[in-house]
Amino acid sequence: MVVAQRQTFVKSVISEGGVLVLKQEKMSPSGVKVSPVGIGFFVFIVVVVFYLTFNHFGKNDVSISVQDNHVSMKALLIASIDVAIRGGKMVKEVKESADLGEESKGETKEGVNDPLTMGDKLSHQAMSTSFARGFPNVPLISEENDGKPFAMNLPPLPTTNSEVDKIVGSSDEVVQAEDITIWIDPLDATKEYTEDLLQYVTTMVCIAVKGQPIIGVIHKPFSNETYWAWFDHGTNVKEKKDVGNEGEHRIIVSRSHAGTVKETAQKAFGEDVVVVPAGGAGYKSLALYNGQASVYLHTTLIKKWDICAGNAILNTSGGKMTTLSGSRIDYSRSGDPKNDGGLLAALHNHEQYLQKLGYA
Structure with missing residues (x-):
């Protein structure tokens, strides 16, 4: 034929x-x-x-999204780790350049300058663009958002991570995209970033499902350390118990937004209580694991992109982060991005600290 x-x-x-x-x-x-x-x-x-x-x-x-507008949470965790590192690379590159491009957003309620740098902007672009390409149906909230289109040359997001595979294994969950909110902080501790206090600087990603913080990633770009957790599935954050004296109360607070924490702590625990000032909410959340602090206390307004990742990591480890009234913090995208109810976080004895400090 x-x-x-x-x-x-x-x-x-x-x-x-x-x-x-x-x-x-x-x-x-x-x-x-x-x-x-x-x-x-x-x-x-x-x-x-x-x-x-x-x-x-x-x-x-x-897109790494599953069909029918559903998303693999394991894929989202793997992507979140990579995205936090991408943002950190931009933060580090800008710091190593001759000019940070520093501006000012104005002053906080406490009268402290709130700076903005090119590191904030480029990290935001790298992080938000990566998520937009990989998970276009998942809403994202960022500290920095100028509304301008981005044209960054970025590689596809990874679909595997050996550490995640080792800790989490083959388990996964599939969640509707409409129930998910991605929170990112492209550069936490910008003030310290401009002052060369680089140990406090982090980039953070948090994945909230129906307002609950489920996945948290905190990356330290200047020491190349990345900490992550997925609630009910696992974490790479380990508690170090051999720092400080047994029974000693160590309260970590903001360097620039301490409020009346020191006076309140001394009234509750006596003059010997240790109050540790530090920059960056991500840094202070991790301080609960490395022995620097037993309590993270914040009495003034704080934004949810600052604390969501730390909240997710604490929840995964059995710790707790709440407002000063003991209420959980809602990370739904429809809510207010400001948390004006204060903050108390602890890996152990959260309720006792609330009561002792007079907030419960």
Whole structure:
């Protein structure tokens, strides 16, 4: 059997915008005789291309979201770790440049300058753009958002992480995208960043589901340390118990927003209580694990992107973070991004600290 001459044939399969496209070109007039076997092979190739387009490249090049507007939480954790590190790289690169591009957002209620740097802006762009490309259906809230479009050359988000695989294993959860809110802080402790107190600087990602902090990532760009937790699945944050004296109360507070914490702590625990001033909410949350502090206390207004990641990590370890009245903090995107109810966080004895300090 002879098949009539065909004017086109498939030349190649290429990726345009993350989608596989069959490219065609005209044949020479001489024609080609194709057997039924050849036709069958062509159909097989088309089927394979269709499968790859909608089941592979859609997850890696365009979106890691699962079909039907659902999202893999494990994929989101792996992406969050990578995104926090991407932001940290931008923060570090700007710091190593000649000019931070420092501006001022104004003053806080306490009269402290609230700076903004190019590190904040570029970290925000890298982090928010990465999430927008990988998880386009998941809403994101960031400390920095100028509303301008981004055109950053960024690699696709990873789909594997050996440490996550080791700790979490093969377990996963699939959640509706509409129930998820991503909170990012592109540069926590900007004031300390401008003052070269780089140990306090972090980049943070938090994943909230129906207002509850479920995944938290805190990255320290200048020491290249990354801490993460996924509630009910695992964490790489370990508690160090051999720092400080047994029974000693160590309360970590803001360097610039301490309020009346020292007076309140001394009234509750006596003159020997240790009050540790530090910068950055991410740093202070981690201080509950490394022995620097037994309590993280904040009595003035604080934004939710500052505390969501630390809250998720504490929850995973059996700790607790609440307002000073003992209420849980709601991280729903429809709520107020400001937490004006104060903050008390502890890895152990949270309720006792609330009562002793007179807040419960």
